[in-house]
Amino acid sequence: DAGVTQSPTHLIKTRGQHVTLRCSPISGHKSVSWYQQVLGQGPQFIFQYYEKEERGRGNFPDRFSARQFPNYSSELNVNALLLGDSALYLCASSSPGPWGYTFGSGTRLTVV
Amino acid sequence: KNEVEQSPQNLTAQEGEFITINCSYSVGISALHWLQQHPGGGIVSLFMLSSGKKKHGRLIATINIQEKHSSLHITASHPRDSAVYICAAQGGSEKLVFGKGTKLTVNP
Numbered sequence: 001d002a003g004v005t006q007s008p009t010h011l012i013k014t015r016g017q018h019v020t021l022r023c024s025p026i027s028g029h030k031s032v033s034w035y036q037q038v039l040g041q042g043p044q045f046i047f048q049y050y051e052k053e054e055r056g057r058g059n060f061p062d063r064f065s066a067r068q069f070p071n072y073s074s075e076l077n078v079n080a081l082l083l084g085d086s087a088l089y090l091c092a093s094s095s096p097g098p099w100g101y102t103f104g105s106g107t108r109l110t111v112v
Numbered sequence: 113k114n115e116v117e118q119s120p121q122n123l124t125a126q127e128g129e130f131i132t133i134n135c136s137y138s139v140g141i142s143a144l145h146w147l148q149q150h151p152g153g154g155i156v157s158l159f160m161l162s163s164g165k166k167k168h169g170r171l172i173a174t175i176n177i178q179e180k181h182s183s184l185h186i187t188a189s190h191p192r193d194s195a196v197y198i199c200a201a202q203g204g205s206e207k208l209v210f211g212k213g214t215k216l217t218v219n220p
Contacts, residue, residue, distance in 0.1 A: 056207045
């Protein structure tokens with residue numbers, strides 16, 4: 001069974017551009033969460049989706065948006081990129097019950 | 113003050129030593145997670161605890177709910193254990209609040 005897959009693995013964008021990051025959860029997992037990890041820090045919560053509904057949102061500006069599709073995959077969109085958006089973006093999927101998480105390998109976004 | 117605090121921030125050990133990493137949290141939790149992150153970024157879930165103690169191989173995780181404290185122990189440490197170890201608190205929702213991580217280096 002494939003783990004959580006994220007694409008792309010690396011991305012370089014210019015300030016002001018838009019980016020879309022993708023995440024496919026483990027089969028059977030209906031919940032997807034997104035986290036931003038800047039260098040030297042722990043990950044910060046951005047969004048959580050369950051059954052295509054937004055269940056939680058972290059302290060991020062409206063330039064950040066996400067959605068979940070009927071197959072439970074998810075996209076994270078960031079508009080008007082800033083240099084400070086450079087980070088590792090992690091996706092995690094989970095299933096109901098013991099709340100175990102499985103993380104993807106992340107997308108490393110560099111904004112220049 | 114962060115909701116989840118880890119100590120130490122950096123830890124260097126010699127192969128074979130017993131390692132302890134500490135985590136304190138100030139929020140109410142439904143579970144406490146220990147995670148391992150290698151260079152390159154991928155995160156592996158090591159433990160999820162809501163009480164007591166769990167053991168997996170050379171790794172042991174404990175939690176004291178009353179004191180809001182958890183520890184991760186590594187017995188007979190090995191250079192391949194070198195990584196960043198992160199604790200994360202989970203509240204009523206699935207949102208995780210992460211500590212900043214402890215960078216462990218085990219020298220041969």
